[in-house]
Structures are given as C-alpha cells and as structure tokens.
Amino acid sequence: MRVVIARCSVDYDGRLTAHLPLATRLLMVKADGSVLVHSDGGSYKPLNWMAPPCAMAEVEPTEEEAAEGVRTAWQVQHAKSEDRLRVLIHEVLHDSSHDLGVDPGLVKDGVEAQLQALLAEHIQTLGDGWTLVRREYMTAIGPVDIVCKDATGSTVAVEIKRRGDIDGVEQLTRYLELLNRDSHLAPVAGIFAAQQIKPQARVLAEDRGIRCVTLDYDELKGRDDRETRLF
The missing domain is CATH 3.40.1350.10 (Trna Endonuclease; Chain: A, domain 1)
Incomplete structure (x- = not known):
C-alpha cells in the first residue's frame, strides 16, 4: 500500500462530475489498484475513490496546471468504464509504501x-x-x-x-x-x-x-x- 499526504485537488469524471478543491488530504493506493482520497474528518468513508480494476499513472501536469503550482498529476482510469480520477498534487508532505501481506479477513463476534x-x-x-x-x-x-x-x-x-x-x-x-x-x-x-x-x-x-x-x-x-x- 502506498500512503501519501499531500496538498491536492481532485476531479472525478464519469457517471457524474465532482471536484474537491485544493486542501491537504490522505491518498491511498492499494495493491488491488484502488485509489482512495480521505480527509481528516467528517466521515470514515473516502471523499472520492476509484475501485478496481483500474490503472494509475503519474504524469506531468499541463502548462496551465504547472503555472498554478501543480508538481505532478495522478491519472486514474477505470478498466471497464469511462470513469476517470485526476489528482493534482501541489505539495507532498509524506510518501511511503508498505507491504501489508495477505489479510486473513474480518472475524466477526456476534454474527x-x-x-x-x-x-x-x-x-x-x-x-x-x-x-x-x-x-x-x-x-x-x-x-x-x-x-x-x-x-x-x-x-x-x-x-x-x-x-x-x-x-x-x-x-x-x-x-x-x-x-x-x-x-x-x-x-x-x-x-x-x-x-x-x-x-x-x-x-x-x-x-x-x-x-x-x-x-x-x-x-x-x-x-x-x-x-x-x-x-
């Protein structure tokens, strides 16, 4: 799993369009290919995400984006639809990767x-x-x-x-x-x-x-x- 804390904006384009303005957020890239965007409050759910199967590429920002302070861009494309997620990163505060291994799954008590x-x-x-x-x-x-x-x-x-x-x-x-x-x-x-x-x-x-x-x-x-x- 890759964990990134960054100042970023996020745009989703697919069945609907959504925009997250520039703010500090937690970005998670999981081994299954999913990408999740979290804030530090409001809900345990991600603000936006792309579920697998999908592919992510780090690309150079456009000239206009670079002029606005964007250092790098994440382009996430779903494999079975036209859904796209574009993350524009202005500043990286933390970037680390971790091998979590195979998860044994949730064992529920009281099922x-x-x-x-x-x-x-x-x-x-x-x-x-x-x-x-x-x-x-x-x-x-x-x-x-x-x-x-x-x-x-x-x-x-x-x-x-x-x-x-x-x-x-x-x-x-x-x-x-x-x-x-x-x-x-x-x-x-x-x-x-x-x-x-x-x-x-x-x-x-x-x-x-x-x-x-x-x-x-x-x-x-x-x-x-x-x-x-x-x-």
Whole structure:
C-alpha cells in the first residue's frame, strides 16, 4: 500500500462530475489498484475513490496546471468504464509504501450463526420450561433458525438477526405460513430475536402476533456476570 499526504485537488469524471478543491488530504493506493482520497474528518468513508480494476499513472501536469503550482498529476482510469480520477498534487508532505501481506479477513463476534448457537444452547432464555427441537429446521423455502417448544408443548419458530428490520419480519412470516400448514406442528407461534430491533420492524411483528426478543450477546456467551457487577 502506498500512503501519501499531500496538498491536492481532485476531479472525478464519469457517471457524474465532482471536484474537491485544493486542501491537504490522505491518498491511498492499494495493491488491488484502488485509489482512495480521505480527509481528516467528517466521515470514515473516502471523499472520492476509484475501485478496481483500474490503472494509475503519474504524469506531468499541463502548462496551465504547472503555472498554478501543480508538481505532478495522478491519472486514474477505470478498466471497464469511462470513469476517470485526476489528482493534482501541489505539495507532498509524506510518501511511503508498505507491504501489508495477505489479510486473513474480518472475524466477526456476534454474527447470526453464533447468536443462533448460543440461543439454542440457552433456549430457556425465551421462557422457563422451553426445549429445543432443532436448529436450521429445513423448509421448502429455506431453513428456520430455531424450532422449539414452549412450556405448554406448543411449537415456536425463531428467526435470529443481528439487527432486526422489516425484511426479517417478512421472512419469519413466510416461514410461519408454511409451518402452520403442517398439522403435526400447527399452531406455530413466531419469535423475532435480534440484538437490535428497528421500531418499524417491532410494530409490524407485533401486528402479526410475532413476539420480539432483544438478545444480549454478552449475557448469552457468559461474559455478563451478574453476581460481580456493581450495577
């Protein structure tokens, strides 16, 4: 990766046009060919960028650009479109290259599969006397995350999300419609479980008779020791 801090202006020409006036910015050129332009505030996202596949060349500025103080220009051309990025560099404050090697990728803690496994292991989180029937209960339209029995022996289908939105409620609704056609399971109730549930999703779920449960991942994983907490 090449990291450059420079006073520069940036022009993008493609599906739209955009201009960044002269300022000090962070320029990143990654091994995959992507070029990103960052500021020191406002957002974690780049102000402008060119995604791969693309090619970058450092070229001499035009006479007019040189007269305005431009020392060098970066010309970035996308390989599959007419999109172009031109960076006019007036002053370089830092320029270094680093071999980062192969990245192992992001390992997420608290993804849906982990939440599903933990809730299945601690199914009585949903109620005393509840029992697990099966994880990944297969149906004709896909697997239901958890099928379990409540204390009365009634069947309950549980859909698990990290962040619960309307799409998740719709998905569970389709599962319930299908499961309730099976006389061996019906009536099947539904639980929509997530670490965070959007208000609109909660309203829709409750309107359809679906119970909403907010999951505490730390508590399920055993990190939350209630006996040693001060509050």
